[in-house]
Amino acid sequence: MHELPATEDLIKTLDEESAKKNISEIKEVHLVIGELSSYIGECVQMYFDLLSEGHTCERAKLVFTYKKARFKCLSCGHEFDHDRDFTCPSCGGEGRLIKGTGKEFLISKLVYDDAVS
Numbered sequence: 001m002h003e004l005p006a007t008e009d010l011i012k013t014l015d016e017e018s019a020k021k022n023i024s025e026i027k028e029v030h031l032v033i034g035e036l037s038s039y040i041g042e043c044v045q046m047y048f049d050l051l052s053e054g055h056t057c058e059r060a061k062l063v064f065t066y067k068k069a070r071f072k073c074l075s076c077g078h079e080f081d082h083d084r085d086f087t088c089p090s091c092g093g094e095g096r097l098i099k100g101t102g103k104e105f106l107i108s109k110l111v112y113d114d115a116v117s
């Protein structure tokens with residue numbers, strides 16, 4: 001359910017970008033979702049379909065990229081993606097979550113048409 005406010009924010013951001021860059025139609029919105037953010041692409045898509053009507057992003061295709069959380073080894077400082085466990089692939093030490101990673105909900109790329117003047 002928390003995808004609803006996130007999707008509202010997303011459309012607001014896209015409207016602002018459209019105004020700023022004189023965009024007539026957004027074709028694609030590439031989004032990065034962190035695996036710990038608990039956002040589900042299908043839910044974002046569902047709300048997006050409902051809320052985007054009448055906006056420049058109305059016919060935009062959403063492209064999701066999921067990003068893993070990053071861990072840093074307490075022993076050797078090696079940074080690695082969270083896979084199955086928290087063990088450092090380099091030395092076998094214990095990894096600690098790097099704060100903020102894996103919780104992303106970001107626009108990574110926009111594909112759009114400029115307004116015809």
Ligand SMILES: [Zn+2]
Nearest residue numbers: 073076088091
């Ligand atoms: Zn290590």
